[in-house]
Amino acid sequence: MATFRLLARDHKIVTQKRIVLIIGGGIAAYKCLDLIRRLKERGVAVRVVLTRAGEQFVTPLSVGALSNEPVFTNLFDLNAEREIGHIRLSRDADLIVVAPATADLIAKMAGGHADDLASTVLMATDKPVIVAPAMNPRMWLHPATQRNIAQLKVDGVTVIEPAVGEMAERGEAGQGRLPEVPELMERILSALGSSGSSPATSTSITRGAKLPLAGRHVLVTSGPTHEPIDPVRYIANRSSGKQGHAIAAAAARAGARVTLISGPVNIADPANVDVVHVETAAQMLQAALSALPADVGIFTAAVADWRVASAEKQKIKKQPGTNAPQLTLAENPDILKTIAASGSQRPGLVVGFAAETDNVTDYAGRKLKSKNADWIVANDVSPETGIMGGDHNRVHLVSANGVEDWPQMSKEGVAEALIGRIAAHLHASKDAT
């Protein structure tokens, strides 16, 4: 990784990490002034490229004063071309950070445009790129933006998912906020592989404060269940737990206390989440009941509908010349229905998941009523969709208000969007009381 060598006063050579920060034309551009200050405090040199729209939100004067470096705005600036130029600008850095990355800038990156300094630097760079999108939640959820984000990920760009919460526009809430400066710092410093060169002061990373789900308890179930046939065999399904775990992680990032009840999965426990590991549907129900009360219950787990009525205590032996054993199945407890009917213990918002292979939204509508859930997140898990076990999901949010079709997103994207909707719903219910 490229580093800069500086001759310090005591004539020791010290290395300094350098980033190029591209500031797009978003309302959150003001946060970048603090970001520059914090990065400088951690010994990181910051060169800023301001887009034309970015200049509408922060001035080259304030950016230059904070970064103590020239500010770059124009592709055709002859002085800069002679002295530094867009190619050198893009190569001299250890890392390029785009924050706020507007929908427009993201589209340009995904399309390979190079019609201004920012996009040309991004096309010319051979260094890692991080983008931190920030925009109105509808813009974020727009299929074009989601397509472009998916393209950037394929192109190797690191995307910092926008945070959920209130937007600058009155009455707008959801996913789209630029994460707070401490989180941006954490991601940038970890991408630089250091904490800068000479920390003048340390940046404390505060979690939970003023986050949209601060003070809330969110219960999430995830993964499959395993129903034993005998001590070595079991009935299972193809659920990977990726969606439920992503939801638990997103709820934790939104400041909630999260209890995740996980069936057997091959993925890591999310950070900052209390995880209860279970195997069977009966154990999952018991753990869910024990975790109450909760403000929100999100039932993502693919719970087996049936278990073997009486699992054998010893391994069933293959007996030559005899018929294969017959399994008698018994119905498992319905976790979603049981929790939704738990009276005073019922979470204020009960969200079920419906994995179907046909008539997806019809079944989901029926499930909403029969289980007394508030919302059902329905998805088509036919093998050709690749959703079961895959990294993407395409869901429909079914509630008493009707059906909303969401665009295809990464499972993390669905998780962030769902948690955004939940936070907005809880805020709206609080305001209404």
Ligand SMILES: Cc1cc2nc3c(=O)[nH]c(=O)nc-3n(C[C@H](O)[C@H](O)[C@H](O)COP(=O)(O)O)c2cc1C
């Ligand atoms: C007041 C105001 C706020 C805006 N905020 C955002 C924003 O947060 N995110 C976004 O994607 N676009 C936002 N826009 C639209 C962008 O400024 C516009 O798409 C611009 O062309 C983006 O330029 P860029 O590619 O240089 O970032 C905003 C526009 C205005 C007038």
